[in-house]
Amino acid sequence: MAGLIRPCLALQDGLKQTPLHAFHRQQGGKMVNFAGWSMPVQYALSHLESHLHTRQHCSLFDVSHMLQTKVFGRDRVKFMESLVVGDIAELKPDQGTLSLFTNEEGGILDDLIVTSTSEQHLYVVSNAGCREKDWALMQGRAEDLRAAGGDVHLEVSENALLALQGPSAVQVLQTGVSDNLAKLPFMSSAVMGVFGVPGCRVTRCGYTGEDGVEISVPMGRTVELVELLLRDPQVQLAGLAARDSLRLEAGLCLYGNDIDEMTTPVEAALVWTLGKRRRLAMDFPGAPVIVPQIKGKVKRKRVGLISTGPPIRPHMPILSPEGRPIGEVTSGCPSPCLKKNVAMGYVEGEQSRVGTVVAVEVRKKSCPALVTRMPFVPTRYHMLK
16 A cells, blocks of 8 residues: 555655645645545635636646556456446557446446556546545455466556646647647547646646647656746636536536445446457446446436526435426536526436426425436537548
8 A cells, every 4th residue: 555655755644735736725726635645725816706707718627636547468358347337448558548446236336437558458547436445456356367377467657647738738738748649639648748847748638628738747847847837827726616517517427426336337338348349248247236237127217407596416306397306406506607597316217307397405405406418517528630
């Protein structure tokens, strides 16, 4: 577990900190406990201002609390496919995919991004809240594979991780790199120098629904790179509050809220993460449970909800028009862009069709809501034509 400790420093109150912790405080960041890490929830801008700035210009988020793992060895693809539902073998060099760790019961252990790099290793980014669990899972499977004569080796990256998100993010970044970012499509990456900082992995992805990148940067150069990015007036620091409302508008799941070990990919409306070859082979954890659900029926399904009136929050009951409990909200907030309430939650399978009228119980009052397609706000990912 020592590899998990090196990229962070323990605080007196037991919280871990990223390499930008002192910088956040200097910039007026309001620090909170998030998954055992001291993280900024917002800065001088209000939550609303920060959210809208990201949608209109671009914002810089510290996501260094995420677990970055490199997987080496000739059996690295076999290793990863023994843990996740995706088709890792089909990835082209420097192409990535969102995937899921699943258990034998079909539950989701975590969501993660796997990139097959041209440097002959897999680059894996998974959630901070599942850091120890994910590392133990991967280490245990690697040991089993090596004991059977396989060749796989794991390494925890000590890099920090920054997310530059918004419609002007790539325009800002392009001034500091020699690579042509127009040729870097969504879910692909490349190693490059960024504003003079060498050896950064730039991945065209994010958690906001906007175009943007995540930059894995050597830990000792993190503050330097952040200061260089902030020289552009279009860039503002943003924290967890804006990150959460942005991802909800984009219809993206938060692990522990919207998906967990008791949720299958089919229930979570994440069937698209299941590789076609993997479905046919049924060779991923939980496949005997998950695959039959694709063409069958599930008791509950993740849906999007829109309403007016009082805000919808997690754990609020979802009701049929007659007032019968049919599910529960898992994420919800007023949408800064739509000026309506947006939420996601689970309802009975028969109630999951788009356009179904339901209600949400808010402070013991029934408030009408509509099952709606997600994302709530159109995504702007960069796809090559």
